[in-house]
Structures are given as C-alpha cells and as structure tokens.
Amino acid sequence: AAGVIQSPRHLIKEKRETATLKCYPIPRHDTVYWYQQGPGQDPQFLISFYEKMQSDKGSIPDRFSAQQFSDYHSELNMSSLELGDSALYFCASSLASGSGETQYFGPGTRLLVL
Amino acid sequence: SQKIEQNSEALNIQEGKTATLTCNYTNYSPAYLQWYRQDPGRGPVFLLLIRENEKEKRKERLKVTFDTTLKQSLFHITASQPADSATYLCARRGSQGNLIFGKGTKLSVKP
Numbered sequence: 001a002a003g004v005i006q007s008p009r010h011l012i013k014e015k016r017e018t019a020t021l022k023c024y025p026i027p028r029h030d031t032v033y034w035y036q037q038g039p040g041q042d043p044q045f046l047i048s049f050y051e052k053m054q055s056d057k058g059s060i061p062d063r064f065s066a067q068q069f070s071d072y073h074s075e076l077n078m079s080s081l082e083l084g085d086s087a088l089y090f091c092a093s094s095l096a097s098g099s100g101e102t103q104y105f106g107p108g109t110r111l112l113v114l
Numbered sequence: 115s116q117k118i119e120q121n122s123e124a125l126n127i128q129e130g131k132t133a134t135l136t137c138n139y140t141n142y143s144p145a146y147l148q149w150y151r152q153d154p155g156r157g158p159v160f161l162l163l164i165r166e167n168e169k170e171k172r173k174e175r176l177k178v179t180f181d182t183t184l185k186q187s188l189f190h191i192t193a194s195q196p197a198d199s200a201t202y203l204c205a206r207r208g209s210q211g212n213l214i215f216g217k218g219t220k221l222s223v224k225p
Contacts, residue, residue, distance in 0.1 A: 103213055
C-alpha cells in the first residue's frame, strides 16, 4: 500500500537560510498534518490542512509557512533558519471523511541547521 | 491543563516476557487513545486505537486496555522479541484534530 512520502530525507542548511520540505499524502487522504520532533522529544503539531485549506495551527513559528496544492501535496517553507530548528519534521495524512482518527506518518525530513 | 503522561522513560525486559507500558491522562476524558511505535529516526507507526467504551482491544501479540476509572491505558506486548525494541507513544486527539503525544517509553527487549 502507498505510504506518505517526504522529501528530502535529509537537509543541511546554514543559519538564516530557507528550506522547503515536501509531503505527498496517501492517495485519497484529505487531511495533512505537519509535526516537528526535536532530539529526545515527542512530535509537536505545527499546522494542518483539510481539502487544500489551512485547517489549524499549532506551535508554528511565524518564520514558517505551509500550503497544500491542488494535487494534495503539501510544502512547509522555513525561512531565517535558526539552530533550534534542527529537528525531524514529519508529515502525516488521514482521511477525515473516514474515521479520521488515525494518522499515517511519513519517514520524516531530518533538518540540520549549522 | 489536559495532560497525557507516560511515566516510564525506559523499560528493559527479557525476551519472551510481557512488556506493559502505561499511559495516564488527567483533567479530561478522551473519547479514544492511540498507541504508536517509533523507531529511531523514523516516523511513528500506528498500532492500536481504543475508545472509551472499549475495555480491551487486541492485535496479534499486542493488547491495549482503557480504564476510565483509573484514567489510564495499558499497552501490553506478549512474548516480546528483540524486534519489539522501540519507543512507544501514547496519543490523544487535540482540539485541532492533531495528535498530542506522551513523552514515550523506550522499550528494550534483551535476548
């Protein structure tokens, strides 16, 4: 079965640079979530989209923005990167019109800011 | 505040034994709880969901219980194997449809 795809898997950036992370949800899933997981931490919710519209925001810095496109893939744009942005970034998808409770996570993008 | 807590950061057991992981919640009544497995550097993988009106749910060697009196969910792995070594996350639904995770319990199964 198709899973959530994320790219790139690894990314190294300098401070103050920008980064774009991509997520391709499971086909026919209508909801996408972004999470950030710091070292030794649990995943923290950043932002979500339902049917290509921003649904909710969590603890997402103003330097970050995201969108979902017509093909349902989503991109997380991160600007003015800081050392503290180094983390694993996960995308998850679910089918809201189904049970909606279970989220399927991608393999993550490991971002290192130097 | 509404909390979900996994009090054990780590659990070490011998192969073949049953691993029992605990998830406690306070100041709210979740309609359901979920358990995920996460391997290092990888995304969480859904294992089981249990609703508040369900006492127990099973899937192969996995069993989860939900005790609304104790405000607790227990996650059991029977006949544990070294391949079961991972971090196990308890999660509840947040107000925005997102998942709110506990800190996780790192399980190590020794041969």
